[in-house]
Amino acid sequence: MLFVQGGASMQFAMLPLNFLPAGATADYLVNGAWGEKAYEEGAKLGQARVAASTSADEYRRVPSAGQIALSEAPAYVHITSNETIHGVQWHAWPDVGDRPLVADMSSDILSRPLDAHKFALIYAGAQKNLGPAGATVVIVRQSWLDNASKAAPTMLRYATHATTHSLYNTPPVYAVYLLNLVLEWIEETGGLEQMAKRNDLKAKTVYDAIDGSGGFYRGHAAPADRSQMNVTFRLPSEELEKRFIAEATAAGMIGLAGHRSVGGIRASIYNAMSQEGAAALANLMGEFARKNG
Ligand SMILES: Cc1ncc(COP(=O)(O)O)c(C=O)c1O
Numbered sequence: 267m268l269f270v271q272g273g274a275s276m277q278f279a280m281l282p283l284n285f286l287p288a289g290a291t292a293d294y295l296v297n298g299a300w301g302e303k304a305y306e307e308g309a310k311l312g313q314a315r316v317a318a319s320t321s322a323d324e325y326r327r328v329p330s331a332g333q334i335a336l337s338e339a340p341a342y343v344h345i346t347s348n349e350t351i352h353g354v355q356w357h358a359w360p361d362v363g364d365r366p367l368v369a370d371m372s373s374d375i376l377s378r379p380l381d382a383h384k385f386a387l388i389y390a391g392a393q394k395n396l397g398p399a400g401a402t403v404v405i406v407r408q409s410w411l412d413n414a415s416k417a418a419p420t421m422l423r424y425a426t427h428a429t430t431h432s433l434y435n436t437p438p439v440y441a442v443y444l445l446n447l448v449l450e451w452i453e454e455t456g457g458l459e460q461m462a463k464r465n466d467l468k469a470k471t472v473y474d475a476i477d478g479s480g481g482f483y484r485g486h487a488a489p490a491d492r493s494q495m496n497v498t499f500r501l502p503s504e505e506l507e508k509r510f511i512a513e514a515t516a517a518g519m520i521g522l523a524g525h526r527s528v529g530g531i532r533a534s535i536y537n538a539m540s541q542e543g544a545a546a547l548a549n550l551m552g553e554f555a556r557k558n559g
Contacts, residue, residue: 268404268424269432269442274300274372274391276422277402278307281344281368281387283418284425285410286312290341293317295334295360297491298325298349299527304370308344317343325352327488334360342366342386348374350394351525353498353532354487359384366410374495375403376452377537378462386410394495395537397445400438452537461537468535468544469494475548482555486530500530507531510554519547 270276286292286308294305296319308314317336318329336343343362348355350373359367366386375390382388387406393399406424420426426434452461473492476483476499486498501507507530514522524530535544 268406268427269437270402270404270427271400271438273399273402274370274389275303277370277389277404278304279311280418280422280424281342281389282308282311282314283422284414285366285368285387286314286341287415288312291315291337293337293340293343293365295319295329295343295345296321297328297354298346298352299525300349300351300370300372301344301346304344304346312341320354324486325349325354326486327491328354328356329360331361336362336365340365342368344368344370346370348372348377348493348495350493350496350534351498351528351532352486353493353496354491355493355495357491366407373536374493376458376461377465377495379458392441392445394534395448397448398441400441401445403445464541465494465535465537468539468541469497471541471544471548472497472533472535472551475551479551479555480559482559483551486528495534495536497533497535498524498528498530504529506558509558513554514547514550517546517550519543519550522547 282292291313292308294301294308294314294316296302296305296316305314305316318334320327320329343365345356345360347369355374367384368387369385371388372391373394376395382405389402389404390396392401392403396403404424411424411428414425476485482502484500487493501510510531511522522531522533524532533547
């Protein structure tokens with residue numbers, strides 16, 4: 267387990283710099299904006315290919331098993347476990363055989379139990395479920411790390427951080443300290459099983475408000491692939507969306523505007539959001555639909 271800096275965005279480059287040697291290919295399964303970015307960076311630094319994409323479907327779902335066309339022996343297969351902007355989440359990992367699986371878990375790490383052994387590498391910017399921005403967590407399989415390229419700049423080699431216990435240069439001490447407090451809070455709350463229960467209930471509360479609105483709210487993601495962390499939906503018009511956001515803000519609910527690239531509404535209900543918060547949003551949605559539907 268490593269603590270590095272540069273956010274998840276730097277991992278988009280660090281991964282191929284360490285694990286995509288010349289002559290090899292990396293497969294990317296793309297189902298949203300962050301997977302696109304990871305792929306583009308991989309393609310800049312080596313031979314990356316999209317082994318499945320749901321862009322034609324406006325990123326409403328993860329690729330189906332039949333849609334995934336993996337290389338015979340890719341350097342790795344990259345997925346984004348939760349697409350923060352589109353609100354689409356992998357609920358069962360894709361079957362990649364013995365190919366090394368890599369996941370960007372920035373927006374759902376520690377939201378549910380995780381068997382990290384399935385992954386050659388996991389990375390996550392801290393600022394959703396772990397702590398403040400500034401620390402980035404990497405979990406890498408030791409045997410895979412042993413095969414990493416030695417050519418990357420020192421600070422961009424995973425091995426540099428592994429051999430120095432993440433103390434090669436001055437670490438973001440305060441961010442790591444707060445991250446530790448968050449881990450203690452998760453343990454005290456009952457661990458990842460309990461996080462998953464809390465998150466299931468919160469997500470159900472908001473999705474029920476969408477599904478029970480008689481079509482006033484339209485969820486972006488296909489129901490089977492809905493994110494437990496980012497609930498994305500539209501109202502009948504942009505005008506109503508603006509009013510909804512204004513009423514929510516007046517009621518103390520902030521940050522509900524969808525990402526600028528997709529518009530609409532996005533309710534981010536990370537680990538730190540309470541059930542009361544999710545219920546307050548669902549209530550507001552019900553009232554707003556009754557008044558304006
Ligand atoms: C899934 C995912 N990957 C990558 C990023 C980029 O993270 P950072 O801002 O830490 O570079 C984000 C940020 O929202 C994200 O949600």
